Amino acid sequence: MTLPESILHEVFGYAQFRGPQAAIVDHVIAGGDALVLMPTGGGKSLCYQIPAIARQRAGQGVAIVVSPLIALMHDQVGALHEAGVEAAFLNSTLSGEEANAVEKRLLRGEVTLLYAAPERVTTPRFLAQLDALHERCQLSLFAIDEAHCVSQWGHDFRPEYRALTVLHERYAGVPRIALTATADALTRADIVERLQLEEARQFVSSFDRPNIRYTIVEKKDVTTQLLRFIEREHAGEAGVVYCQSRKRVEELAQTLSEAGVAALPYHAGLDAAVRQKHQDRFLREDGIVMVATIAFGMGIDKPDVRFVAHVDMPKNIEGYYQETGRAGRDGQPADAWMAYGLQDVVNQRRMIDESPAGEDFKQVMVGKLDALLALAEAIDCRRVRLLGYFGETYPHASPDAGPPQGGRGPLGGQRGHEVPSVGATCGNCDNCLTPPQVWDGTDAARKLLSTIYRVQQHSGISFGAGHIMDILRGKTTEKVTQFGHERLSTFGLGAEFSEQQLRGVLRQLIATGALAVNAQAFNTLQLTDGSRAVLKGELPVMLRESTAAPARTRTRRDKAPPAVAAALGEEAQARFAALKAWRAEVARAHNLPAYVIFHDATLAAIAALAPRTLDDLQGVSGIGAKKLEAYGGEVLRVCEGPF
Structure with a gap:
């Protein structure tokens, strides 16, 4: 055995490396810098833990692991202790006396890996300790986990990560390995620039998680839909349900609990002790469902999460991929389930429009949202589109392949993403398992836009989606009568379309920029420059039929083994x-x-x-x-x- 193989077997009990792990480990042991993109559950931690052990055995000192989460530090250090590795962490959970003891062990060379948050790593006190180690050639490597946090284009930007450039500037000879599970081409380029990793070798694994089944449904009664999904598919199993708001988290956790699901809430507004208690229960007990905002999840290593559900649409595909990747880390079958609707699209566009950020930043965020909407509205394979966003064709290339080249995005925009492979199917997403029926919504789209135009001409003000649909479907509501909109030429012109169909059309028009939502005026709809092509019939609008997702037959598994x-x-x-x-x-x-x-x-x-x-x-x-x-x-x- 080589030294890395020996450590893998002796310390961790594994017979062989997976995918590009061996190449990464060899490269870092030899002193090279690396940027590693590897999906959740792919074994990223071994890529720096084994080099840290190997370099420590060679007398090269301690590895510093930059980690953003206290829970992750605690569990990883605990796991290393179980494996017989000297590891420690420095964070706010330690008393002053405990922290001093760790620092003394660090300076005496008794620690192989030390975990610390980015805020601590860049303090004068910590840097002085690193200086002392560096003078004695006792700094073996820096591992920067969750490296996407350094990028403003990433889904979890943390400004404190920007200060980590000091590691390269101050300790240029110490190898650095930056790791993340999620980064598109734009985010990867930003990581390289911000962390000064221009000379680093990039290792980009396949983003495919074949054990995860992707399902995206149209939001109707989302609480009932979610409860039915859990009861039919995952009764008694661990899962995570993501919501946009704290209030929604608490309401949904209570509803699930009353329905017999062992559900707990988690969001940043809860008392820290309550959050910790709920997280500990989720990690240590079987069958807990955590209902949470995105404040929960990064660094959660629980292997037997059988499903991740989104009852509100995330901001972008990176966030969606990172969150769904927390399911099925053990390689066993798992589900990624999401419900989305017109209000999700409106809310996400409004948040971008109201952001104080510059126009360039907003344009990138709109492009990322567009890609997620394209995934949600897709009538072809979800996995093909998801992988295509990250520049990977399906079936995927070799895990050792270098960074992919840019291309045209899923909506045809130049976003640095590859075009999905036409006709490819994965056999493990809802569209492949039950191909959707498609209908031509171009006529409905033109009638909707015409109605919005005529309403504005007639009344001089804008209205929301519900009122516009009432006019087009010929419904004589109190508001329609009040404003005299039953006299418009488009009144009743779309009576053949259901409300569900029209909502689907509106979603796509907003997603593609052919309609705008005015958040300052009660979410009213307004025409844009992009409306003209649709009105002229130059831009077809193809949509999936609005149907309830068929239930898969599956036996309840509360009493069954994993x-x-x-x-x-x-x-x-x-x-x-x-x-x-x-x-x-x-x-x-x-x-x-x-x-x-x-x-x-x-x-x-x-x-x-x-x-x-x-x-x-x-x-x-x-x-x-x-x-x-x-x-x-x-x-x-x-x-x-x-x-």
């Missing part, structure tokens, strides 16, 4: 259940999530093996030397029964 254990025989199932119960006790004693002790896949492999000696456990994936020493005897005892 998918990794489903193929086990009766006796092995009993061993697996006993091992899970034992693991839960150990995790509670160590104040760690259960998966940090052993993943479900490792327990399933042990249960199938029915080991009798410690030698039998050698080579089981996920059991390194330290874990074999610490838990081997207990595992054998549990496997003996009785069950």
Whole structure:
């Protein structure tokens, strides 16, 4: 074995590297800088943890890991301790005495990896400590996790990441590895510029997560739709539900709880202790559904999240991809489910328009929103479009391929994204499994725009979507009568169109800029320069039929074992259940999530093996030397029964 392979096997208990991991590890051990794009669950942390261990063994000192989240630091340090690696963190959860003790260990060279937030790393006190280590050649590498946070084009921009340029300027000879799961071409270029990684080698893995099934439905009664989805598909399983507002989070968590779902709320407005308690329950208990704003999620390593649902549309595809990627980290089947409607489109466009940012920034944000809307309205394969946004064709290229070249975006705009592969299908999204019916909405679009034009001419003011649709469908409401709009030439001209159909047309007109929403005037609709092409019939409007998503037949799985254990025989199932119960006790004693002790896949492999000696456990994936020493005897005892 090479040194990296030896560490992988001995410390982490894995037989071989996946995808580009080996190339990344070798490059960083040799002192090279790297930018790593690897999907959630792809094994990014090993790409800096193994080089840190290797360089520390070679006498090159400590690795500094820049991490934005306290929860992630705690769990990763806990996992490293379980594997026998000296790791520590410095954050606000430590007392002054505890922090001083960590700093002394750091300066004595007793720590292999130190985790710290970007705000702390750039303080004069911390930099002085790094200076002292650097003078003694005891800084092995810098790992900058969640590197997309440095980019204003990223979905989770954090200004404090910008100050990390000091690492390159002050410690030029120390290798740096920047890692993220989500970055389109624009964001990647910004990361390179902001972190001064122009000379870094880029490793871009496939963005494909084939185990995730993508489903996007038209929002009708979203609470009922969500509840039906959970009850039919994921009863008793862990999941995350994302909402835009804190109020919506609390209301939905309560509704789900009253319906028998073990749901908890999470948002930045909750007391910090409550947030921590809810996050700990989610990580440590089975079957918890977290209802949250986007304040929750980054750095959450829970492997058995079986679904991620969005009841409100995210701002862009990067956010959507990052959030859905938290499902199925264990490689087992998982769902990404989203409901969206006309109000989502209106709200997102309004937020961009009301932003104090400059026009260039707003144009980029509109382009990103357009790409997400194109994904939502798509009548072809969702996965093809999703991968195309990140510059990847489907079936995807080799994981070792270099950074993709720019192209034309999903809406035809030049956004630095590749054109989706025409006709390709993934077999694991709603459009591939149940191809939608398509209808030509061009006539309806022209009639809607004509109605808006005539209303403005007649009344001198603008109106919202509901009123415009009432006029076109010929509904004599109180408002229609009040303003005399029943006398307009377009009144009743679209009676053949349902409200659902017209809402779909309006969504697309707003998404493509053929209509604008005036947030300052009660979200009224206004024509734009882009309206003319549609009115003239020069721009076709093709839409998917508005239908309820068919329910998949699936047995309730509250009492069933995880998918990794489903193929086990009766006796092995009993061993697996006993091992899970034992693991839960150990995790509670160590104040760690259960998966940090052993993943479900490792327990399933042990249960199938029915080991009798410690030698039998050698080579089981996920059991390194330290874990074999610490838990081997207990595992054998549990496997003996009785069950």
